[in-house]
Amino acid sequence: MISWIAINNRKFALMKNERNRLSIDIFHKNNIKGQNVNVAVIDTGIKAHLDFVLVKNRIIEFWDVQKGNVMPYDVNGHGTAVCGILAGCGLISGGKFAGIAPNANIIGVKAISDDGIGDTKSILEGMHYVSQNKDRLDIRVVCMSFGSEPEFPDPIMRGAEILWNQGIVVVASGGNDGPNSGTIRSPGATPSILTVGGVDWDINDVPFVVDFSSRGPWRGFSRPDIVAPAVNITTTGVQSHYTVMSGTSMSAPMIAGIVALMLCMRPKLNPNKIKEILLSSATFVDNDKNASGWGLVDVDKVFKQFLSADSTV
Numbered sequence: 001m002i003s004w005i006a007i008n009n010r011k012f013a014l015m016k017n018e019r020n021r022l023s024i025d026i027f028h029k030n031n032i033k034g035q036n037v038n039v040a041v042i043d044t045g046i047k048a049h050l051d052f053v054l055v056k057n058r059i060i061e062f063w064d065v066q067k068g069n070v071m072p073y074d075v076n077g078h079g080t081a082v083c084g085i086l087a088g089c090g091l092i093s094g095g096k097f098a099g100i101a102p103n104a105n106i107i108g109v110k111a112i113s114d115d116g117i118g119d120t121k122s123i124l125e126g127m128h129y130v131s132q133n134k135d136r137l138d139i140r141v142v143c144m145s146f147g148s149e150p151e152f153p154d155p156i157m158r159g160a161e162i163l164w165n166q167g168i169v170v171v172a173s174g175g176n177d178g179p180n181s182g183t184i185r186s187p188g189a190t191p192s193i194l195t196v197g198g199v200d201w202d203i204n205d206v207p208f209v210v211d212f213s214s215r216g217p218w219r220g221f222s223r224p225d226i227v228a229p230a231v232n233i234t235t236t237g238v239q240s241h242y243t244v245m246s247g248t249s250m251s252a253p254m255i256a257g258i259v260a261l262m263l264c265m266r267p268k269l270n271p272n273k274i275k276e277i278l279l280s281s282a283t284f285v286d287n288d289k290n291a292s293g294w295g296l297v298d299v300d301k302v303f304k305q306f307l308s309a310d311s312t313v
Helices: 078-087 120-133 155-165 248-265 271-281 299-307
Strands: 002-004 038-043 059-064 105-110 139-144 169-173 194-201 207-209 226-229 233-236 242-246
Touching: 038 078, 038 120, 038 248, 078 105, 078 233, 078 242, 078 248, 105 120, 120 139, 120 155, 139 248, 155 169, 169 248, 169 271, 194 248, 194 271, 226 248, 242 248, 248 271, 248 299, 271 299
Parallel strands: 038 105, 038 139, 059 105, 139 169, 169 194, 194 226
Antiparallel strands: 194 207, 233 242
């Protein structure tokens, strides 16, 4: 059984300015906001929220794997939350709750049911849709915030690997089954993609890997690759304008959004180079590579690397 990876918060928590924590504004102030970058999100769907459609409709295509619907909708809300973190413009909040890449375009692929459950066939059909339409829709990134118990061989992981080899940056959630080792979920278990764990900050403003964040290893490979904020993230909702959610589902679209910013600035980057830059620029979090991977993404360092005179990226 495949399920979305998030923990719903019942109370609307005070928003942490995650964009500031990650130095996202260094891109935004230079008008690098993900424009002209198309990102597919395989999830529970996407609501035509004002933060996606006002001024310009950035939901450029939608497909419901199970029902064949082509008009955007999301009963569950998980997919809409993921998309808001990745590419919401924050219009209704006056920009306060804008996502990481607020000008990026979204291709919504509903492969997970309204109750948050998916099956292997539906997920693979969603991946196949992305693969078949990657050139027509110029899909550069796919975000997958769901997971299942890894198998060997694992068809979901294999599907993710194929997309990566086709030139699409695949970003997946690690899972919420920590803190024990060997709890990493599929497709994030495969080392061939970008897998994201979750962090929060202590009272001294020091980042730490949250207990629920899943860990490797998987078949000898340390997992995840990198970590990003995962606790009390304010994002687009379906029952109200905004909601608050936690989980590695919220971490993955942050990295997917950062990838969109990178591609906006350097469109010719391939998936392997993007992964190399992100991991080599990450900031150490703790001494367990199966908890935090290479560490917390350091956007400031990525941007400065792009600007350096001797940069080859």
